[in-house]
Amino acid sequence: MNEPRRVEHQQTDKGYVPVYTTAIVDQPAEYPADDHATWGTLYERQRALLVGRACDEFLQAQDAMGMAPDRIPRFDDLNEVLRATTGWTLVGVEGLLPELEFFDHLANRRFPVTWWIRRPDQIDYIAEPDLFHDLFGHVPLLMNPVFADYMEAYGKGGVKAHGIGPDALQHLTRLYWYTVEFGLINTPDGLRIYGAGIVSSKGESLYSLESDAPNRIGFDLERIMRTRYRIDTFQKTYFVIDSFEQLMNATAPDFTPIYARLDAQDAVPAGDVHVDDRVFHRGTGEGWADGGDV
Ligand code: HBI
Numbered sequence: 001m002n003e004p005r006r007v008e009h010q011q012t013d014k015g016y017v018p019v020y021t022t023a024i025v026d027q028p029a030e031y032p033a034d035d036h037a038t039w040g041t042l043y044e045r046q047r048a049l050l051v052g053r054a055c056d057e058f059l060q061a062q063d064a065m066g067m068a069p070d071r072i073p074r075f076d077d078l079n080e081v082l083r084a085t086t087g088w089t090l091v092g093v094e095g096l097l098p099e100l101e102f103f104d105h106l107a108n109r110r111f112p113v114t115w116w117i118r119r120p121d122q123i124d125y126i127a128e129p130d131l132f133h134d135l136f137g138h139v140p141l142l143m144n145p146v147f148a149d150y151m152e153a154y155g156k157g158g159v160k161a162h163g164i165g166p167d168a169l170q171h172l173t174r175l176y177w178y179t180v181e182f183g184l185i186n187t188p189d190g191l192r193i194y195g196a197g198i199v200s201s202k203g204e205s206l207y208s209l210e211s212d213a214p215n216r217i218g219f220d221l222e223r224i225m226r227t228r229y230r231i232d233t234f235q236k237t238y239f240v241i242d243s244f245e246q247l248m249n250a251t252a253p254d255f256t257p258i259y260a261r262l263d264a265q266d267a268v269p270a271g272d273v274h275v276d277d278r279v280f281h282r283g284t285g286e287g288w289a290d291g292g293d294v
């Protein structure tokens with residue numbers, strides 16, 4: 001089992017968390033059999049759930065990259081196809097990066113992927129992003145040209161927001177959370193998942209589409225940037241985009257006046273629904289995957 005190296009724990013705004021060095025590291029030449037087995041178990045379990053639940057772009061990209069359950073993919077192999085398709089590459093890191101480093105990578109079409117995978121006893125949940133979350137969850141959609149443009153634009157916006165201050169950063173981090181991590185997309189066949197935090201989670205892959213508990217609200221940039229979120233439970237609200245173009249277009253304007261407007265408004269609790277929200281209801285036929293209640 002490869003353990004993450006050079007880990008220091010520090011008191012940060014996210015609590016007492018491991019803060020890793022920001023260095024780029026090479027993917028280990030070899031992984032122990034246990035690690036490959038963990039990858040395979042998670043890969044097969046998620047793919048079985050995601051056909052009919054994840055958006056086609058995600059599933060097709062994952063296949064096009066040659067990802068498979070038998071072994072942990074090699075970053076170099078993925079980079080060949082990814083670089084040729086959208087100009088993105090993966091870089092190995094120890095784990096969570098300080099925001100500015102993370103944004104700078106995205107702004108340069110580099111996605112930081114944690115080089116180690118969770119232990120077998122963490123297979124159902126791990127509090128921080130590991131190789132499975134990053135590689136299985138985040139990387140495939142970087143093959144989609146429009147989403148790839150959005151991720152670069154997001155990184156550039158993040159570098160700017162970091163220069164403006166912590167409030168702007170908080171607003172922008174919510175946008176990442178409710179799109180890149182926990183986003184849903186509306187399709188002619190119903191609602192589908194594109195968020196990495198959902199596709200890499202067995203429970204949330206089901207809950208996000210089939211439970212009556214959470215709200216599902218149409219994409220609204222400022223509504224999202226005002227809405228709080230929880231990092232330790234399933235989401236109380238999912239935001240639904242109509243297309244990746246909608247996401248890209250929403251990030252085209254300069255956010256400075258938007259941040260000023262948001263600073264003058266209260267944050268919205270994660271579970272709230274407003275009268276002017278475009279709400280997706282079960283049973284209206286608007287975008288429901290079939291499946292049991294969870
Ligand atoms: N670092 N390696 C890594 N991966 C992430 O997904 C990540 C990060 N640092 C910050 C961060 N995500 C979030 O704060 C984003 O919302 C910006």
Ligand code: FE
Pocket residue numbers: 129133138181196197
């Ligand atoms: Fe993530």
